[in-house]
């Protein structure tokens with residue numbers, strides 16, 4: 147657990163100001179006033195007493211419920227200082243948010259200070275190639291291939307214009323590799339699943355590829371399978387960046403592999419799971435971004451589970467804020483064992499990552515005792531591989547688990563453009579797994 151003194155005095159001051167002005171001025175938080183124990187209590191205890199902000203709350207009160215009274219939304223939209231952007235998370239709930247580029251850029255810059263490679267590169271104006279799903283960022287063109295100049299924007303080059311990587315041909319993947327050599331980006335930002343697919347192809351051809359100074363994973367949970375496939379081709383240092391449209395950049399992985407809170411840019415409250423679901427080391431995070439003059443988001447439930455670092459200090463020396471040893475994956479990607487214990491995506495991914503010969507997978511829990519595993523694999527003995535997967539999944543979920551395994555040529559991302567490695571087909575309420583007796587945050 148982190149000690150309270152790992153935060154700067156400004157951190158507590160920002161936290162207090164945001165809380166008090168939101169409760170006083172904003173209609174989205176009117177019903178929260180009754181929960182606030184008042185200004186004689188420490189700010190952490192006041193936050194801990196409040197509910198979490200959900201996507202439904204944002205829909206119900208958007209936009210006026212979140213905009214400070216001294217801001218004119220109409221004028222902000224007309225001047226281009228803000229715009230409304232629609233996101234659809236993996237929970238498939240569409241939400242409209244206020245986008246303020248200046249705030250976003252500041253949050254990104256602050257996060258880069260948490261990784262030595264990123265700090266060094268941020269001193270210039272680094273060229274950046276992006277291998278993402280164009281549904282999330284970039285330009286979509288599924289029917290025809292776009293020439294390089296139509297995929298450039300400022301210092302960025304978007305390597306992919308296809309919304310489904312099943313549309314990637316060998317010629318298109320050769321083009322991506324050639325463009326890396328020509329563009330020579332300092333940074334390659336990538337969905338890990340997409341970069342892994344490109345790397346499987348390049349490793350198969352034995353092709354050498356340009357090595358950027360840093361690879362940043364974003365948008366998706368980086369599976370151990372993807373990481374292994376990428377490392378066959380790239381020797382560049384990698385870092386995961388973690389955030390959301392609502393919150394900006396929340397955690398950045400340092401060069402030692404741990405995740406540091408971007409505490410200059412946001413407050414994070416941690417809520418542990420019940421001991422039987424993972425104990426106090428694992429929990430959900432509620433994020434309160436600082437410095438967004440247009441959009442006051444308090445205790446937003448980002449929908450992910452994380453694991454606190456138990457060491458208490460990172461060899462990199464950074465100690466300003468919460469340190470995580472891992473992101474555990476989305477709440478929407480958890481599955482349950484036969485006894486009802488929560489299995490995070492990371493726990494499942496580590497099991498499947500222990501099987502060699504799997505390129506891609508997707509696991510669906512269809513009933514409380516039934517699990518369907520789809521696998522993409524090039525191995526010859528598919529029966530033995532399926533047997534190994536079944537045995538390992540029974541060890542994870544319970545002896546009586548019904549496990550079916552099928553092979554696919556490819557697994558496509560879902561309608562949001564992201565790969566979904568696991569999901570349960572029945573409703574799960576994240577709050578049911580939280581420990582109400584858990585310690586107050588940041589203590």
Ligand SMILES: [Zn+2]
Nearest residue numbers: 400402460462
């Ligand atoms: Zn560190």
